[in-house]
Amino acid sequence: MQDLLYFFQQLINGLTIGSAYALIAIGYTMVYGIIGMINFAHGEVYMIGAYTALIAITGLTAFGIAWLPLVLIVALICAVIVSSSMGWAVERVAYRPVRGRHRLIPLISAIGMSIFLQNYVHLAQGSRNIGFPALMDGGFQFGSADSFQMSLSYMQITIFITTLICMTLLSLFISRSRIGRACRAVSQDLRMANLLGIDTNRIISATFVIGASLAAVAGLLLGMYYGSVDPLFGFIAGLKAFTAAVLGGIGSIPGAMLGGLILGVAESMTSGYLSGEYKDVVSFSLLILILLFKPTGLLGKPEVEKI
Amino acid sequence: MLEVQNLSMRFGGLLAVDQVTLDVQEHEIVSIIGPNGAGKTTVFNCISGFYKPTGGKILFEGGEIQGKPDHKISRLGMVRTFQHVRLFGQMTVVENLLVAQHRHLNTNLLAGLIKTPDYREREQKSLDRAAYWLERVGLMELANREAGNLAYGQQRRLEIARCMVTEPKLLMLDEPAAGLNPAETKDLNQLIISLKEDYNVSVLLIEHDMSLVMDISDRITVINQGRPLAAGTPDEVRNNDDVIKAYLGEA
Numbered sequence A: 001m002q003d004l005l006y007f008f009q010q011l012i013n014g015l016t017i018g019s020a021y022a023l024i025a026i027g028y029t030m031v032y033g034i035i036g037m038i039n040f041a042h043g044e045v046y047m048i049g050a051y052t053a054l055i056a057i058t059g060l061t062a063f064g065i066a067w068l069p070l071v072l073i074v075a076l077i078c079a080v081i082v083s084s085s086m087g088w089a090v091e092r093v094a095y096r097p098v099r100g101r102h103r104l105i106p107l108i109s110a111i112g113m114s115i116f117l118q119n120y121v122h123l124a125q126g127s128r129n130i131g132f133p134a135l136m137d138g139g140f141q142f143g144s145a146d147s148f149q150m151s152l153s154y155m156q157i158t159i160f161i162t163t164l165i166c167m168t169l170l171s172l173f174i175s176r177s178r179i180g181r182a183c184r185a186v187s188q189d190l191r192m193a194n195l196l197g198i199d200t201n202r203i204i205s206a207t208f209v210i211g212a213s214l215a216a217v218a219g220l221l222l223g224m225y226y227g228s229v230d231p232l233f234g235f236i237a238g239l240k241a242f243t244a245a246v247l248g249g250i251g252s253i254p255g256a257m258l259g260g261l262i263l264g265v266a267e268s269m270t271s272g273y274l275s276g277e278y279k280d281v282v283s284f285s286l287l288i289l290i291l292l293f294k295p296t297g298l299l300g301k302p303e304v305e306k307i
Numbered sequence B: 001m002l003e004v005q006n007l008s009m010r011f012g013g014l015l016a017v018d019q020v021t022l023d024v025q026e027h028e029i030v031s032i033i034g035p036n037g038a039g040k041t042t043v044f045n046c047i048s049g050f051y052k053p054t055g056g057k058i059l060f061e062g063g064e065i066q067g068k069p070d071h072k073i074s075r076l077g078m079v080r081t082f083q084h085v086r087l088f089g090q091m092t093v094v095e096n097l098l099v100a101q102h103r104h105l106n107t108n109l110l111a112g113l114i115k116t117p118d119y120r121e122r123e124q125k126s127l128d129r130a131a132y133w134l135e136r137v138g139l140m141e142l143a144n145r146e147a148g149n150l151a152y153g154q155q156r157r158l159e160i161a162r163c164m165v166t167e168p169k170l171l172m173l174d175e176p177a178a179g180l181n182p183a184e185t186k187d188l189n190q191l192i193i194s195l196k197e198d199y200n201v202s203v204l205l206i207e208h209d210m211s212l213v214m215d216i217s218d219r220i221t222v223i224n225q226g227r228p229l230a231a232g233t234p235d236e237v238r239n240n241d242d243v244i245k246a247y248l249g250e251a
Helices: A001-033 A042-061 A066-100 A105-127 A155-175 A178-188 A191-197 A200-226 A233-248 A252-271 A276-293 B040-047 B070-074 B093-099 B109-114 B119-136 B152-164 B182-199 B208-215 B235-237 B240-249
Strands: A139-142 A150-153 B002-011 B014-024 B029-033 B055-060 B076-078 B171-174 B200-205 B219-224 B227-231
Touching: A001 A042, A001 A150, A001 A155, A001 A200, A001 A252, A001 B152, A042 A066, A042 A105, A042 A178, A042 A200, A042 A233, A042 B227, A066 A105, A066 A200, A139 B002, A139 B208, A150 A155, A155 A178, A155 A200, A155 A252, A178 A191, A178 A200, A191 A200, A191 B070, A191 B171, A200 A233, A200 B109, A233 A252, A233 A276, A252 A276, B002 B040, B014 B029, B014 B040, B014 B055, B014 B119, B029 B040, B029 B152, B029 B208, B040 B240, B055 B240, B070 B076, B093 B152, B152 B171, B152 B182, B152 B235, B182 B200, B182 B208, B208 B235, B219 B240, B227 B235, B227 B240
Parallel strands: B014 B227, B029 B200, B029 B219, B076 B171, B171 B200
Antiparallel strands: A139 A150, B002 B014, B002 B055, B219 B227
């Protein structure tokens, strides 16, 4: 019984962190699906989302506004607005001017963008980590107090539900809306979409903005979950989300969701049964294995060479 | 409506198209023929904005379009197909037709989110237009299939339908009959004539199927090794000695 509870505890922790990875991974996968390139500044967009949320929360608390739902919603809106403008700017500055050039060039400009944003936050907010106020305490406890107790915190429930809502909205948007339809067309054949009169530049901007908004949501959630942010907050999370996207099959949105969850669970199982120090080893070993044995990822389709 | 004057396209040392001149009038089907590698598709790519020509002029309805970006050219009312099928294979048949009408719909995101009456009306119109063309090319029962899963001939017809929902003035078809069986080619023949007669679309055609070309073309331009060889009505071209030589080799 105790063992089972322990297992479920790891599973819950893994799914929590995994669903946040999935939110970030969608940004990588959508951008890759459309322009065939990795947005290396995406982790920074996520980090800026977390900072913006923190600033908004601190500001509201200073004004004496403490009603939790309001604080969270305002923080969320601020984070989404700032991050999505950042995502839009990254595309305009680092991708659009060099689109159609050699693949290395946008890669380098995006890495430059990432270094710039990281250092900008270093300067503006200092390099020490800043604590998030504990807004959401408590949760449910299972099991008897004298042995292992499984806990499911309100924060974890919030992360699950928010992620679920975001994923549902995104799926509906992609499958039903006019812009979603255009996004799919552009990702399948950009040139043809262009020839049919679709404004592909707008669609590319839209994917960066959507990815950045989801990253901002993840920034707020994970910032609160971990309890602090620092300017390197986006680096490791970005790397993990990228791994999740490749794991699930880069370019595939359901793949990014699945990849995020698998990665999260794998990490927490490693921490729970092996040692916390091995969790990064396991997640990147997973990446290597998938690249060796199924390079297209779990849900990715093999690329057909376009002539 | 389309005038190509002394068009040249050079790739490094290779002059792929050399001083080609042709024109398409309203309500006319014009074909470009020539042996493989003659530069026919290069001419198409220059007209549709895929390549920036290195010399000459292209006028569409009086305005110069050479070197303009392809989405601007297509918005003037010119749409093309490619030698190989380029459908959005993972989207359904009807989605392929809807997405082609993207720019006809209200571009305001807000209007799309709250679904204003105006937006609904436009969406309904584009659905109606899609349904009309599906019926017209005989793909109505397959509307919700993935386009990539259709048979080859069906994909070809869907491509033409997708061009037509954009309501073009000029339709450019690059080897539309390639890979079709004789019955399908006959259907295509009738479809293209009907596009001209019933929908008032001009057609610029590249095709190797001579019976199709001779049947439906009002005029034909022959290109050989990038240079214009002959031009005229099907009868004139058929009896032109240079053309016979180019196709059959010197006797």
